């Protein structure tokens with residue numbers, strides 16, 4: 285709750301709305317206690333007194349009644365009716381929407397066609413018809429306003445419920461044998477409540493206006509009772525001669541509706557959890573860079589990452605996702621980047637081309653040298669010309685990266701023409717060639733398929749074809765085979781292996797899977813809590829893992845034909861990256877932990893096996909390794 289208020293307070297307009305609305309509601313609540321004149325007592329001798337007159341701060345109306353007093357009592361009534369109508373409309377509309385969306389089929393059809401019929405009438409006409417049928421009066425106006433707003437809530441909530449009713453957690457609740465009522469109350473309702481609150485906060489102002497409208501027409505509050513609409517209605521005849529009688533209630537309506545709308549927008553933004561990490565704010569075209577000294581290039585590698593540090597600044601917390609990573613990759617070489625989920629592999633890969641979304645991402649240190657040129661902090665135009673053309677990415681889920689409404693051919697052609705303006709026919713021929721090179725059968729026809737018409741393996745090949753579209757020198761593949769079955773995975777791996785041999789591609793291959801590393805990678809870097817803990821030739825690491833974490837990771841992998849062996853899961857969880865411990869981040873989970881492991885910064889040190897390890901008591905000791 286306090287997080288909600290903090291978020292709300294960050295939005296200055298919403299905060300202003302909250303303060304104004306709070307003051308208006310407080311005044312309305314305190315009205316009976318304030319020393320105000322009786323709002324209904326007429327005094328014809330004192331008609332139309334101007335504002336700031338003695339005994340009448342805001343003047344008097346056509347019957348000599350005190351305008352300040354009528355304004356306070358009228359505001360109280362208008363707010364009460366507006367809020368009551370909003371609560372009634374939200375409750376009934378949400379109930380109707382949830383039932384229609386949850387049960388679907390005929391129930392949904394019958395209910396929603398009824399709602400459609402109500403929505404077919406203009407709001408105010410429908411409200412007028414209801415009041416005409418029930419008779420004028422404030423209660424009937426409230427019923428009319430609530431009734432005309434029920435369809436709005438029903439439609440909104442039904443749409444949300446349809447999506448939720450088909451989610452896995454609802455299926456799981458059904459499988460547990462829960463009744464429909466329990467599923468609706470326990471699973472569906474908590475998910476739609478934020479939407480109801482948001483819809484209410486943005487419509488309550490509208491309902492206050494509608495009630496005022498009915499009172500203005502004489503169908504709401506009846507004389508002598510004052511509400512804001514009836515005050516305006518009564519002042520209509522003196523609009524020119526005594527404008528203050530209209531301005532006073534009119535200004536109050538304006539203030540209330542503006543304040544509620546600003547507050548409603550703020551509530552909506554604060555309730556959306558994606559906004560907390562800046563997900564809906566427009567990301568910068570490249571990751572924000574705030575680094576100190578820039579490390580000099582160590583050697584002339586094709587791509588060399590040095591001391592890379594990337595953080596996420598979310599409110600007052602700092603998540604150190606990447607804490608000083610060094611990597612190099614040469615033409616024709618495949619470097620595996622392996623580690624548990626959350627170890628910082630993807631953030632490292634995305635930082636290379638400045639693709640980490642800012643906000644909240646910030647590169648706080650290090651350098652990325654591509655052919656000796658530092659890419660961190662490079663101008664957007666330079667990065668843009670390198671992205672896809674020199675350094676290309678393949679992501680894990682091609683269904684999420686391919687556009688669902690364009691054919692794969694269109695998307696390939698766009699990728700080709702983004703860097704090399706070529707005639708469309710030529711680009712199409714090249715796209716077919718690319719599809720053939722990733723072994724898609726019937727490439728000439730498949731080019732006109734939409735992503736959903738292809739299998740997962742084929743889509744992933746399209747992703748690879750797109751990465752190859754501009755003949756890049758480096759490909760960064762972020763778990764491209766995780767979502768695929770083993771046969772397709774083997775095909776994709778052999779395809780990548782052939783490509784790097786034929787074209788001299790450098791590949792950084794991110795994975796969880798040591799099997800994949802063994803098959804494809806020349807060298808491997810093991811990441812833990814944002815740092816490389818072991819790095820070296822694949823064979824050396826697979827034969828003699830030196831870091832206890834690497835050894836434990838490998839012990840988790842089942843091996844066919846190796847007899848019965850206990851699969852040792854690593855106890856505990858990786859540390860949270862906004863509170864990393866001193867010394868070795870793996871210490872709490874390590875079976876060889878000593879006091880020294882928790883002190884200072886442990887650096888990477890070379891072992892005679894040709895690997896480097898960040899551990900003071902490696903599994904393979906120097907003398908052992910030298911044997």
Ligand SMILES: Nc1ncnc2c1ncn2[C@@H]1O[C@H](COP(=O)(O)OP(=O)(O)OP(=O)(O)O)[C@@H](O)[C@H]1O
Nearest residue numbers: 561596603605624625626627628629630631632861
């Ligand atoms: N927008 C964000 N805000 C805060 N923290 C983030 C954000 N994005 C990533 N992180 C954190 O950065 C760390 C590294 O994430 P990253 O995605 O690089 O892990 P990973 O090793 O690639 O995991 P996986 O294998 O599951 O993809 C994680 O602890 C994650 O929680």
